[in-house]
Amino acid sequence: MMVTYIEALSAPMKNTGAIRLYGQDGFDGMRKASQLTARCLDALVDIVKPGVTTDAIDRFVLQYGLDHGALPATLNYRGYTKSSCTSINHVVCHGIPDNKPLKEGDIVNIDVTFVLDGWHGDSSRMYPVGEIKRSAERLLEVTYECLMRGIAAVRPGARTGSIGEAIQAYAEAERCSVVRDFCGHGIGRLFHDSPNILHYGRANEGPELREGMIFTIEPMINLGRPHVKVLSDGWTAVTRDRSLSAQYEHAVGVTATGCEIFTLSPAGLDRPGLPSR
Numbered sequence: 001m002m003v004t005y006i007e008a009l010s011a012p013m014k015n016t017g018a019i020r021l022y023g024q025d026g027f028d029g030m031r032k033a034s035q036l037t038a039r040c041l042d043a044l045v046d047i048v049k050p051g052v053t054t055d056a057i058d059r060f061v062l063q064y065g066l067d068h069g070a071l072p073a074t075l076n077y078r079g080y081t082k083s084s085c086t087s088i089n090h091v092v093c094h095g096i097p098d099n100k101p102l103k104e105g106d107i108v109n110i111d112v113t114f115v116l117d118g119w120h121g122d123s124s125r126m127y128p129v130g131e132i133k134r135s136a137e138r139l140l141e142v143t144y145e146c147l148m149r150g151i152a153a154v155r156p157g158a159r160t161g162s163i164g165e166a167i168q169a170y171a172e173a174e175r176c177s178v179v180r181d182f183c184g185h186g187i188g189r190l191f192h193d194s195p196n197i198l199h200y201g202r203a204n205e206g207p208e209l210r211e212g213m214i215f216t217i218e219p220m221i222n223l224g225r226p227h228v229k230v231l232s233d234g235w236t237a238v239t240r241d242r243s244l245s246a247q248y249e250h251a252v253g254v255t256a257t258g259c260e261i262f263t264l265s266p267a268g269l270d271r272p273g274l275p276s277r
Contacts, residue, residue, distance in 0.1 A: 003195075003207040008188065015193050019186065021212030026119075026188055027253050027260065030214055033070070033121030034251050034262035037114045040064045041125050042269045048127040050104045054086035057110065058097035065114050073113035073120055073191045080235065085111040085124075092179055092220050092228050092237040092245045104130035107140065109247045113191065120187050122216050123263035124249040125270055135223065136244055140272035142174045143221040143246040150199065150217045151252055154259035160197055160206030167219045168200040179220035179245070181228050181237065186215045187251055209254050214262075218249030 008020040022030075040061060047060060062083040065072050072083035080096075087095035087109040088102070095109075102108060111124035126140045149166040163184075171178050184197030195207050199219040224243025231238060239245050248270070252259045264270060 005210060008212070013189065015186075015190060017194050019194050019207060019210075019213060020188060021210060022188060022214055022253065023212065026212070026214065029117060029119035030121065030188065030251065030253060030262045033114055033116040033119040034123065035121070035266065036065075036068055036070055036116055037112050037121035037123045038263050038265050038270070040112055040114070041110065041123060042265050042267050044110055044127065045269050048102065048108065048110070048129060050130050051101045053099050053101050054088070054095070054097035054108070055099050057086060058082050058084050061110075061112055068114075068116070070114040070116040073115050073122070077191070083112075085109070087111070087245070087247070089244055090239045090242045092222070092239060093182055093247060094235040094237055096233060096235055102129045105132050105136075107132055107136050107244065107246065111247075111249065118189050120189070120191050121263060122187055122191075122249065122251050123270075124218065124247055126246050126248060126272060128272075137272070139176065139221065139223050139244055139246045142171060142176050143219060144248050144272050146171050146178075146199070146219045146221055147217060147248040147250060150219060151250060151259060151261060153203075154209060154217075154252060154254060156209055156211050156254060156256065158209050159204060160195055160209065161201040162203040163217060164198040164201030164206075165203045171219070171221050177222045177224065177226035179222060179226050179228055182218075182220060184216040184218045184249075186213070188214050211254050211256050213254040214251065216249055216251050218247060220245055220247045
């Protein structure tokens with residue numbers, strides 16, 4: 001497969017299949033947008049609790065963005081009418097916020113992307129709702145570890161397949177499965193760009209990682225089988241066997257020696273196993 005790399009400044013504002021390489025300005029822009037997203041996700045720790053609706057969470061996300069000069073990328077994206085995605089229990093991704101209250105024992109992924117000065121800060125985390133079962137807690141721990149092992153594989157000269165191999169090997173060793181229907185993606189001034197970042201595969205597959213690439217890693221891990229289906233709303237993806245699913249997502253940039261994680265929580269709240277407040 002022929003892969004084209006292009007300096008981001010000279011690339012058109014659409015996904016052409018070429019992989020953009022960003023300079024210092026791009027990394028600076030991504031830091032600012034990503035840290036705004038991370039701070040919003042931090043603020044949600046105190047909001048996610050039994051009885052709160054995902055619509056209320058969504059309204060908070062919108063207002064948080066507006067208060068800081070940013071807009072949610074999902075709002076009116078391809079007809080999507082909400083400012084975030086809220087995926088509960090067996091919902092794998094793209095859950096649509098609604099007026100149903102969260103229940104004790106639920107787990108919910110909240111996915112937020114703020115556009116600040118033209119840059120997209122994209123991240124998601126899992127939130128336990130009150131006390132959760134040990135099986136759910138373990139799934140969160142495994143999924144977070146999958147994300148961090150995928151990130152640890154990022155360095156110039158490696159291939160994107162090394163990210164997927166690290167994630168798949170750990171998930172399957174822990175008797176979980178990796179969703180194959182969705183993937184990470186290039187990001188920057190575009191919401192979704194090249195390359196696709198698969199969360200399974202082999203280290204010698206996929207495009208070579210080069211300094212200046214920016215993309216998301218966002219593994220979706222199931223307690224049961226990997227198969228999913230999309231509901232009639234055209235967005236909500238659920239596990240076919242109704243097993244629990246979890247996801248963590250960071251936006252990263254490839255550096256000369258490894259990578260920078262743009263969306264790290266400034267308060268260290270992006271890891272599972274934190275005491276509920």
